[in-house]
Each structure stands twice: as C-alpha cells, then as structure tokens.
Amino acid sequence: xxxAAALPITRKIFSSFLDYGYPFAKTxxxxxxxxLVLTLSTAHILPFxxxxxxxxxxxxxxxxxxxxxRSKVSRKINSTQIAMIIFEEMLFFVSxxxxxxxxxxxxxxxxxxxxxDYGFINTALNAQYFPPADMWLAGHSINYYxxxxxxxxxLTKLSGIASSQTYNLILATIFALGIxxxxxxxxxxxxxxxxxxxxxxxxxxxxxxxxxxxGGNLHTIYAFTTGYQNEEPIPFWKIMSGFNPEKYWYPNxxxxxxxxxxxxxxxxxxxxxxxxxxxxxxxxxxxxALIIVFVVNIIQxxxxxxxxxxFLSIDKKKLPSTTKxxxxxxxxxNYFVFAIGIGFMLAVHYMTNAFDAGVxxxxxxxxxxxxxxxxxxxxxxxxxxxxxxxxxLPFSLHFxxxxxxxxxxxxxxxxxxxxxxxxxxxxxxxxxxxxxxxILILWGFFWFNGLFLTYIVLTKSSLIDKKVLPLFQLVxxxxxxxxxLIFFPEALxxxxxxxxxxxxxxxxxLGYQAFMMMGIGSAFAFVALKRIISKLPFFVISYLFGFVIxxxxxxxxxxxxxxxYYGRLNKxxxxxxxxxINTVYPEYLEIISYLESSTAKGTIILEAQGDSYxxxxxxxxxxxxxxxxxxxxxxxxxxxxxxxxxKLIPEIEAMYQSQSxxxxxxxxxxxRVEYVIIGTNERQKYKELNEKKFEALGQAVFRSNxxxxxxxxxxxDSN
Numbered sequence: 222x223x224x225a226a227a228l229p230i231t232r233k234i235f236s237s238f239l240d241y242g243y244p245f246a247k248t249x250x251x252x253x254x255x256x257l258v259l260t261l262s263t264a265h266i267l268p269f270x271x272x273x274x275x276x277x278x279x280x281x282x283x284x285x286x287x288x289x290x291r292s293k294v295s296r297k298i299n300s301t302q303i304a305m306i307i308f309e310e311m312l313f314f315v316s317x318x319x320x321x322x323x324x325x326x327x328x329x330x331x332x333x334x335x336x337x338d339y340g341f342i343n344t345a346l347n348a349q350y351f352p353p354a355d356m357w358l359a360g361h362s363i364n365y366y367x368x369x370x371x372x373x374x375x376l377t378k379l380s381g382i383a384s385s386q387t388y389n390l391i392l393a394t395i396f397a398l399g400i401x402x403x404x405x406x407x408x409x410x411x412x413x414x415x416x417x418x419x420x421x422x423x424x425x426x427x428x429x430x431x432x433x434x435x436g437g438n439l440h441t442i443y444a445f446t447t448g449y450q451n452e453e454p455i456p457f458w459k460i461m462s463g464f465n466p467e468k469y470w471y472p473n474x475x476x477x478x479x480x481x482x483x484x485x486x487x488x489x490x491x492x493x494x495x496x497x498x499x500x501x502x503x504x505x506x507x508x509x510a511l512i513i514v515f516v517v518n519i520i521q522x523x524x525x526x527x528x529x530x531x532f533l534s535i536d537k538k539k540l541p542s543t544t545k546x547x548x549x550x551x552x553x554x555n556y557f558v559f560a561i562g563i564g565f566m567l568a569v570h571y572m573t574n575a576f577d578a579g580v581x582x583x584x585x586x587x588x589x590x591x592x593x594x595x596x597x598x599x600x601x602x603x604x605x606x607x608x609x610x611x612x613x614l615p616f617s618l619h620f621x622x623x624x625x626x627x628x629x630x631x632x633x634x635x636x637x638x639x640x641x642x643x644x645x646x647x648x649x650x651x652x653x654x655x656x657x658x659x660i661l662i663l664w665g666f667f668w669f670n671g672l673f674l675t676y677i678v679l680t681k682s683s684l685i686d687k688k689v690l691p692l693f694q695l696v697x698x699x700x701x702x703x704x705x706l707i708f709f710p711e712a713l714x715x716x717x718x719x720x721x722x723x724x725x726x727x728x729x730x731l732g733y734q735a736f737m738m739m740g741i742g743s744a745f746a747f748v749a750l751k752r753i754i755s756k757l758p759f760f761v762i763s764y765l766f767g768f769v770i771x772x773x774x775x776x777x778x779x780x781x782x783x784x785x786y787y788g789r790l791n792k793x794x795x796x797x798x799x800x801x802i803n804t805v806y807p808e809y810l811e812i813i814s815y816l817e818s819s820t821a822k823g824t825i826i827l828e829a830q831g832d833s834y835x836x837x838x839x840x841x842x843x844x845x846x847x848x849x850x851x852x853x854x855x856x857x858x859x860x861x862x863x864x865x866x867x868k869l870i871p872e873i874e875a876m877y878q879s880q881s882x883x884x885x886x887x888x889x890x891x892x893r894v895e896y897v898i899i900g901t902n903e904r905q906k907y908k909e910l911n912e913k914k915f916e917a918l919g920q921a922v923f924r925s926n927x928x929x930x931x932x933x934x935x936x937x938d939s940n
Contacts, residue, residue: 223250223379226278229285235510237517238409240305241298244313244401245510248503252569253281255372256612259572262351263615269348271378278379301419305408309401316397324389324493325794326787329801333834336842337855338495339388339798341367343845345374346384347822352619356841357851358866359825359892362619364859368572369500385843386796388495396434396490398503404430406510407744410696413517414689414749421748429744433737435487437778438663439771440474444781452479456658471782478655480722481710482729483663485736491782497574498733504573505737508566508581512588515559516695556593560601564608571609572616576715576730578609580706584738587698592691623861624715630654630724646716651723654711663732664707666771667739671700673764674746677753684753693749696742703735703742718858799843808900808930809839815923815932816844820896825849827889828898829906830866830873837902849873849892877907882914889918890938896922897933904929 227250228243235242257277261267267276330339341363345353351371352362376394377387408426415421443449446460448468454477471491475484489499563585570577585605589598610617627644629636631652640647661668677684678697685693709731714724747768754761783790802810816826822845830850831837838851850856850869857863876888876897889897897915904910915921915933923932 223247223254223278226250226282227253227285229289230281233285233288235409235514237413237514238405239302239412240309240405240409241302242405242409242510242514243306244309244398244405245507247313248398248402248507250278250281251372251376252504252507254278255368255375256569257281258375259351259368259371260615262348263619265350268350269345269374269378271381274375274378309405312404313397313401316400317393320393320396320490321390321796322794323783323787323790324392325796326790326792328389328794328796328798330385330388330798330843331801331836333492334494334496334855335388335798336839337852338370339384340838340842340845340851341365341370342373342377342384342388342495343843344847345371345845346377347845349822351615354823354847356845356847357838358856358860359847359849359894364621364623366497366571366573366575368569368616369495369497369574372500373495383797385799388798389493389796391495392490392493392499395499395502399434399486399506400430402503402506402510403433403741406506406513407741409510409517410513410692410741410745411748414692414745415752421752425744425748428747429741432743432775433486433740434490435779436740436775437474437485437487437782438483439665439774440477440662441469441774441778441781442662443473444469444777449473451476454479454659457662466781469781471778471785474778477663478659478728480653480725481655482722482725483732484729485733487779487782491779491786498577498730501570501574501577502737504566504569505577505581505734508563508570509584509738509741511559511562511566512585513692513695516588516592516691519555519559556597556601557604560604561608564605565612567605567609568612568616571613574730575622576727577734580702580731580734582606582609583705584699584702587702588695591694591698621861623859624717625861626716628714628716628723630710630712630714648716648723653724660707664735664739666775667700667703667736667743669767669771670743670746671697671704671739673750673760674742675700677750681753681757684756696745696749699738699742703739706731706735718854718861718863802839802843806836806839806901808925808927809843811925812840812898812900812923812930812932813843816840816846816896819922820846822846824895825893826896826898827873827876827892827894828900829877829902830870831902831906837906839902840898840900846896849876849894874907877903878909878911880911880914882917885914886918889935893937895935895937897935898930899933900925900930 224247228246231243231246231249232241235245254274254277257280258267258269258274261273262269267273340356341353344356344363345367348354353367355361355363373387373391376391377384380387380390382390404426407429408422411422411425412419442457444466445462445464446457446468447462447465448470449455449460451470451473472488475482475488477483486502563581567578567582570581582605586598586602589601593601626641626646628646628648628651631654632647636647637649674693675697678693682690710724710728714727716723717726719725750761750764799810816824824846826841826846826848828840828848829837831852833852833854838848841848841851850866850873853863853866856866872888876885879885899910899912912931915935919933919935921931922934924930
C-alpha cells in the first residue's frame with residue numbers, strides 16, 4: 222500500500238530506469254510519510270495517530286497522481302518492464318518471508334542495544350507530538366538520531382500490529398528493501414552501460430545484491446586457522462591449520478583491528494539491533510540511485526544541451542534555437558531539482574545516522590565536480606546545504622550534537638601541548654594506526670575490483686563506449702571516495718566519550734558506507750570487465766580468477782553468522798520479541814502489560830537505574846514510559862556529560878532506600894513519578910529497599926503472580 226501510494230512519484234523520478242525504480246516506491250512512500258508525520262507533529266499541527274499516518278499516505282498518493290498527469294513520462298509499459306516489476310515484487314516478498322523466518326528463530330528483543338532501539342520506537346508510539354520523550358531521562362526529549370525509529374513507529378501504526386512483533390518485521394522489511402533496491406540500482410546501472418544485454422544486467426544486479434546484503438570480508442580466512450583471542454589478532458599465515466569452522470567467531474570480522482568497529486549490513490541483519498545505520502540502509506541506497514539517475518539523465522542524455530553556452534559568456538551572434546534554449550533551461554532546472562532532492566536526502570541521513578549526511582554530500586559533490594566543473598559544483602553544493610538545513614529543521618531544532626570536536630590521530634608533541642585549535646583536538650596518548658595487512662583483510666576484495674576498474678578507466682578508456690564512460694567514471698568515484706573514508710580514521714576522528722575506542726565510531730560509520738558503495742562497484746566491475754575479455758584476454762582472465770577466489774571468502778560469511786546466532790534454522794519461528802521475559806523476569810512482563818493498558822502514555826515511572834548493555838530498565842524500554850534515569854553510558858554519550866545520570870543515581874537510591882517519608886515524597890514529586898516499580902532488578906540492586914514507605918505514600922495497584930513484582934501508585938502534589 223505504501224509503495225502503491227508513492228509509485229507515481231517514483232515513476233517520475235526513475236523514468237530512465239527500465240523498471241521505473243519500482244522497488245524504490247516502498248522506500249519513497251515510507252520516507253515521505255514518516256517525514257511529513259515528523260514535521261507536522263513537531264510543529265504541533267497534527268498529532269501522531271494512525272489517522273494522521275493514513276492521511277499523509279493519501280496526500281502522497283494524490284500529489285503523485287497530479288505530478289504524473291502533468292509530466293511527460295510515457296504511460297506505456299512493455300512486457301520486459303512488467304516482467305522485471307513482477308520479479309522485483311516476488312523478490313521483495315521472498316526476502317521478507319526469508320528474514321522473518323530467520324529472525325523468528327530467536328526473536329528476543331534483548332542483548333546488545335535492543336533495549337535502546339525498542340525503547341525509542343515505543344516512546345515514539347506513545348508520543349502525541351514530537352520530539353519523542355527520552356524513556357531513560359524523564360522530562361527530556363530524545364537527544365539522538367531518532368528518525369529511523371520514528372519510521373519504525375509509523376510502520377507499526379500502519380500495520381496495527383504490536384511493536385513487540387513489528388520490531389522483528391521492521392528488520393525483515395529493511396532486509397527486503399535492501400535486497401530489492403540494491404538489485405534495481407545495480408541492474409539499472411549495468412543496463413544503461415550495456416543496453417540490450419539484459420542478462421548481464423540481471424546477473425550483475427543479483428551479484429551486487431548478494432555482496433551488499435550477504436557479503437562479509439576476507440576475515441573468513443580465519444576459518445582455516447586455529448583462531449585467536451578477540452583482542453589479539455594473529456596474522457592468519459602464522460596459524461593456518463586446515464578448515465576449523467568451530468574456531469571461527471563471526472563478530473571478529475567486525476572487530477578485527479583492535480579498539481575499532483567495522484561492521485557491514487549482514488552482521489547488522491544477524492544481530493538485529495535497529496540502530497540508525499540499519500534504518501538508513503534503504504535511504505542511502507535511494508540516494509545512490511538518485512545520483513545514478515542524475516548521471517544517466519542529465520549528463521549522459523543531455524550532454525549536448527549542457528554545452529550549448531555558459532550563462533557567463535553568451536555568444537550573441539550564435540544564439541541557439543528557441544527549442545534548444547528551452548531544453549537548456551530545463552536542464553539547468555534539473556540541476557537544481559537534483560541539488561534540492563539530495564539536500565532532502567542529506568537531512569534524512571542526518572536525522573537517521575549523522576555520518577551518512579557527510580558521506581553522501583561528498584559523493585554528490587565529487588560527482589558534480591567531475592561532470593559539471595568547479596563553479597557549478599559550488600553553486601549546487603550551496604543549494605544542497607541550504608536544502609539540508611531547511612529539511613532537517615524539524616529535528617535539529619530539538620537536538621544538540623554530541624560530537625565535541627575533530628581529533629587528530631597520533632598528533633605530534635607540539636600539537637598535544639597546544640591541545641586545541643578551532644574544532645581540532647590534539648589529545649596526548651590517542652595514537653592508533655591500523656596495520657596495513659589488517660586493512661587488506663577487511664577491504665582487499667573490494668580494492669581488488671576497484672583497482673582493476675580504475676586501471677581500465679584511466680588507461681584503457683578507449684575500450685569503453687564514450688556514451689557510457691560517465692557511468693564507469695561514477696563507479697570509479699565511488700571506489701575512490703570509499704578508500705578515502707577507510708583511511709580517514711587513520712588521521713582524524715570525531716571525538717566522543719570512549720577513551721580507548723576513540724576512533725571506533727568514526728571508522729564504523731564511514732566504513733559501513735564504503736562497504737555498500739564498493740559492494741555495488743564490485744558487481745559493476747565484474748560484469749563490466751567481462752565485456753572486454755576479447756580485447757584484454759590475459760588481463761581479464763587474471764581478474765576473473767582472482768575474483769572467484771576472493772569472492773569465496775566473503776560469500777561464506779553469512780553461513781557462519783546465521784548459524785552461530787540462530788542455530789540451524791529448524792525451529793518453529795515466532796515473532797514476539799517479549800517472550801523471553803516470561804522465562805527470566807515474569808513479573809516484568811505483567812508489569813509492562815499493566816502499564817500499557819492502565820496508565821497514560823506520558824506517565825513517568827521509577828525503576829532501578831542500570832548500566833548499559835544489561836537487563837536493567839527493561840520496563841521503560843518495553844512500555845515506552847519514561848523512568849527517572851536509565852542506561853548511564855548511553856545518556857553520557859547522548860548528553861555529553863556523565864553527570865546527567867551520575868547526579869541522579871543517589872536520588873534514585875534514596876527514593877528506594879531512604880527511611881524518610883518526607884525526603885522520598887519530595888524526590889518523587891521532583892521527578893513527577895506516578896508509579897514506582899519493584900521487581901527482580903530493584904530487589905537485587907537496592908539491598909535496603911523500603912517497601913513499607915510506598916504503602917504509606919500511595920497504594921499497591923498491581924502485584925505479579927510470582928509475588929516479586931509490585932507497582933505502587935503515588936499521588937502527586939498539585940504543585
């Protein structure tokens with residue numbers, strides 16, 4: 222339904238794609254609906270309700286129909302296009318069912334950072350207006366990149382299904398969108414490169430889909446070794462011993478370089494944390510597709526009009542015909558439409574996973590610079606930035622960035638003595654450089670493809686049809702930018718709160734996008750270089766031989782990952798992510814159910830405050846009701862100070878353990894606590910828990926069947 226609503230808009234945007242960008246319709250529909258809901262709700266124009274969401278869908282559909290009727294897009298569709306669209310819809314459905322089944326083997330919303338992601342979705346669902354409340358800091362709104370979680374809440378409202386199930390369905394949906402949009406993007410890139418050779422494009426689309434969504438890196442070579450301690454990698458050639466799959470621990474592929482993170486989509490799908498970088502997967506694929514459309518439509522098809530004349534120097538004696546002038550003006554208009562569209566996508570990336578905004582600003586800028594020159598790039602970049610600032614306002618007005626500066630890795634002594642210079646930080650002791658052999662393990666497969674392609678583009682461009690050379694150049698730019706992103710953390714990092722892992726997030730977020738761009742580029746290189754085998758036989762055969770060997774290592778990663786996390790996939794699947802609580806903390810499941818059914822959505826509760834990555838604060842996460850303070854380190858990161866939660870901890874302890882009724886009453890009123898939760902975590906953490914005072918201050922409105930869980934309702938003073 223969402224895809225159908227956005228299909229007229231998508232068909233207009235992707236009119237040059239053979240499939241009209243059909244798989245992107247779902248992404249566009251989800252994106253526009255969620256953005257309109259966020260904007261209107263933040264402005265207090267429209268509350269966040271199911272009715273509002275469906276209304277936005279109708280508006281999008283109506284706008285799309287109007288745009289389509291007024292456009293000159295052909296309404297004809299041939300049998301090949303119909304076949305492609307049917308194939309892509311089937312691919313989406315099969316992918317959705319497949320990953321729902323995989324995730325259904327272990328659907329628990331527990332471990333790693335699932336409490337955080339699930340809590341954000343639930344607190345968004347509870348919000349009447351945005352920004353959503355922070356479930357782990359009562360009285361404050363979320364200070365994190367939460368747009369993806371709003372998208373999750375929108376999908377939940379559309380479906381009418383409980384969030385305990387949609388959490389897992391959202392992951393499967395992102396997986397299915399990743400599969401289908403990667404296929405469409407890679408297929409159309411190759412289709413425009415090779416024209417009627419449809420099977421080459423289809424094969425390349427399937428290959429690109431696999432690499433981006435299933436592929437790993439060359440770290441799987443360690444399945445042929447005796448293994449190593451997590452923090453002390455040993456060169457694989459020193460411990461080769463035959464195939465030892467039981468010695469291979471799949472997360473090590475994302476933590477190979479000590480004190481860093483270098484994840485990729487398959488790992489994200491497996492561990493199932495709905496973080497911003499996961500929500501952003503369909504959106505960054507949409508941005509890449511828009512850039513391909515720009516190259517295909519504006520550069521490739523309109524290059525003759527682009528060179529008619531320059532606005533700054535018109536030869537009045539040789540003015541072109543009226544028709545050509547109109548075409549030229551339309552071309553210039555397309556430039557600005559493209560810049561505004563990319564600016565909107567940059568805003569979406571910033572609100573979802575901030576690093577991605579910078580990455581795709583660079584990609585768009587490099588593409589513009591290469592094809593249009595410096596002066597036009599400056600103008601259009603200013604348009605992009607202006608559009609970004611405008612479209613991100615609903616989010617940025619209520620958000621405080623928590624990166625405190627740009628650190629310089631391994632700064633020399635004279636700079637560490639200086640400490641700071643503008644936004645740059647020179648921190649003594651912060652020096653981590655990645656051994657090059659480790660970098661090759663992570664990125665060797667992609668660089669292998671990129672180097673072969675770059676060699677052809679730079680030295681053998683005469684072998685490439687000039688009409689499609691811009692597409693080869695575009696992919697080469699993607700490889701070059703990705704390499705820049707990989708080496709960026711060797712020199713600079715965005716400063717956060719983690720001392721020994723100071724460049725981990727920078728490497729993680731930049732490397733994630735490099736993986737996706739080079740995954741698409743590798744599929745393109747494989748198909749493109751096959752096309753010139755008759756002209757450079759030894760060169761291409763050598764490449765194909767190396768590709769097969771390296772591809773084997775990245776292709777076996779999903780087998781290790783899924784089996785390690787989910788077992789042999791032979792269990793009856795279930796979608797409910799809350800069932801584990803009934804085994805471990807049955808009283809909390811009953812407490813959460815009571816809060817959801819019997820309390821207002823903006824109610825503030827008190828539960829035991831705990832450390833990050835623990836089972837503490839499960840009630841606030843699952844119910845979406847804000848507690849006084851939750852996971853400490855996460856709030857420290859989001860707010861920039863450990864005191865944000867640190868200063869609240871003694872007061873939370875006092876509310877549970879103090880013998881003074883007036884003091885307890887004062888603190889409960891201070892934080893507007895209406896319900897005090899007592900369960901396993903509270904009884905274990907607060908050894909001097911004083912339950913009797915809550916009976917004096919309020920009344921027990923709920924007791925769990927096992928007798929461990931109690932909810933006390935506390936009447937608040939009117940002031």
